[in-house]
Amino acid sequence: MLRLAVELLSMSSSVSETQDRESFERLSERRAINCPVCGGPCTDLPLYRYTVEQAAAHFCPPTRDTHRNRRLQHCIAGLWQGNDCEIFACARCGFGFGHPFVGGDEEFYSILHEQRAYPAWRWDYDVAITEAVRKFEGGKILDVGAGSGVFLRRLETNWQVFAVEGSELTRVELEHDGIQVLRGLGVALKSHANQFRVITLFQVLEHIADFEEMLRQCHALLEPGGHLVVTVPDGDAMIRQERVTGCHDMPPNHINKWTPESLSLVMRRVGFECATPIYEPPSWKNVKANLHMRMIAEAAKGDTVAAQIYRIRNRRFRFAALSFLGVPTMLRMFRYGRQLRLGGAFAIVGVVPAQHRDKARNK
Numbered sequence: 001m002l003r004l005a006v007e008l009l010s011m012s013s014s015v016s017e018t019q020d021r022e023s024f025e026r027l028s029e030r031r032a033i034n035c036p037v038c039g040g041p042c043t044d045l046p047l048y049r050y051t052v053e054q055a056a057a058h059f060c061p062p063t064r065d066t067h068r069n070r071r072l073q074h075c076i077a078g079l080w081q082g083n084d085c086e087i088f089a090c091a092r093c094g095f096g097f098g099h100p101f102v103g104g105d106e107e108f109y110s111i112l113h114e115q116r117a118y119p120a121w122r123w124d125y126d127v128a129i130t131e132a133v134r135k136f137e138g139g140k141i142l143d144v145g146a147g148s149g150v151f152l153r154r155l156e157t158n159w160q161v162f163a164v165e166g167s168e169l170t171r172v173e174l175e176h177d178g179i180q181v182l183r184g185l186g187v188a189l190k191s192h193a194n195q196f197r198v199i200t201l202f203q204v205l206e207h208i209a210d211f212e213e214m215l216r217q218c219h220a221l222l223e224p225g226g227h228l229v230v231t232v233p234d235g236d237a238m239i240r241q242e243r244v245t246g247c248h249d250m251p252p253n254h255i256n257k258w259t260p261e262s263l264s265l266v267m268r269r270v271g272f273e274c275a276t277p278i279y280e281p282p283s284w285k286n287v288k289a290n291l292h293m294r295m296i297a298e299a300a301k302g303d304t305v306a307a308q309i310y311r312i313r314n315r316r317f318r319f320a321a322l323s324f325l326g327v328p329t330m331l332r333m334f335r336y337g338r339q340l341r342l343g344g345a346f347a348i349v350g351v352v353p354a355q356h357r358d359k360a361r362n363k
């Protein structure tokens with residue numbers, strides 16, 4: 001499916017013929033690019049190529065905050081060690097990935113988080129509760145990339161809650177509220193190997209270049225029979241979103257476009273037994289999200305009404321103007337009908353086989 005979308009896109013995409021030729025020349029110049037999941041060679045042309053300027057405008061249009069936009073440009077150029085990043089899709093396992101294959105660092109996220117939205121309950125929290133939490137009486141649970149801890153705070157008191165969180169500020173808040181915060185998975189392994197009953201990775205793996213090591217560490221932290229809940233944006237849905245909204249899923253925030261095939265391939269490789277993928281259900285919330293992304297795409301272009309609206313400093317006025325603009329935008333997007341309600345993510349639950357761990361112990 002991802003491959004079909006890729007072919008359709010490469011036929012109709014905004015990448016001009018000149019750019020295609022350039023990409024082709026670049027491909028023949030450099031050494032082969034291999035898929036980070038299955039190792040297969042990627043000889044096809046890239047799906048997209050983004051410049052530093054395009055990426056920075058996506059995360060913060062210069063009309064919204066010129067200074068922040070410049071800081072982002074500087075930071076992204078440092079990460080890419082150059083002026084652009086290309087997105088490839090593996091013909092063998094469907095995995096899509098950025099090249100250079102590097103995710104955002106602490107500096108990048110600290111700039112992004114200055115404009116962070118309010119956290120809310122999400123569909124994948126319900127998946128974790130039904131598919132993992134409720135299968136046990138209680139025990140130790142770890143949420144990796146816990147943010148403000150919305151998920152952990154909602155659990156019953158029979159669960160001992162732990163978090164891994166990158167932001168220092170959020171770490172302090174979590175600890176203040178009685179959530180035990182671990183500095184990282186490597187640190188956690190020194191004191192908590194084989195101890196967790198459930199680990200959750202809600203929309204984390206799309207940001208991480210060293211995803212295999214992260215999954216391996218989760219496996220080692222879980223007890224035999226322990227459950228790992230992984231949720232990620234769906235690679236196919238990312239491509240659909242780009243077509244419908246014009247808003248690209250921009251690196252270095254998301255550098256992985258996962259498909260159920262590629263994700264279960266890596267999870268099995270590190271020792272998990274994988275259940276069937278669960279897809280995010282269609283909802284009206286997704287229509288609103290699509291609308292929002294369309295306006296972000298408009299604002300990133302620089303000379304549009306949306307870009308002018310982002311100049312408005314007062315949050316309430318800006319919101320009112322955006323809502324007003326939402327009406328004609330919605331009418332233009334109407335032709336996509338049902339696609340607007342579709343979910344954009346999926347979950348896979350992995351279980352550490354009891355036998356597997358016993359065997360490892362007996363060695």
Ligand SMILES: [Zn+2]
Pocket residue numbers: 035036037038039040090091092093094095
């Ligand atoms: Zn692959």
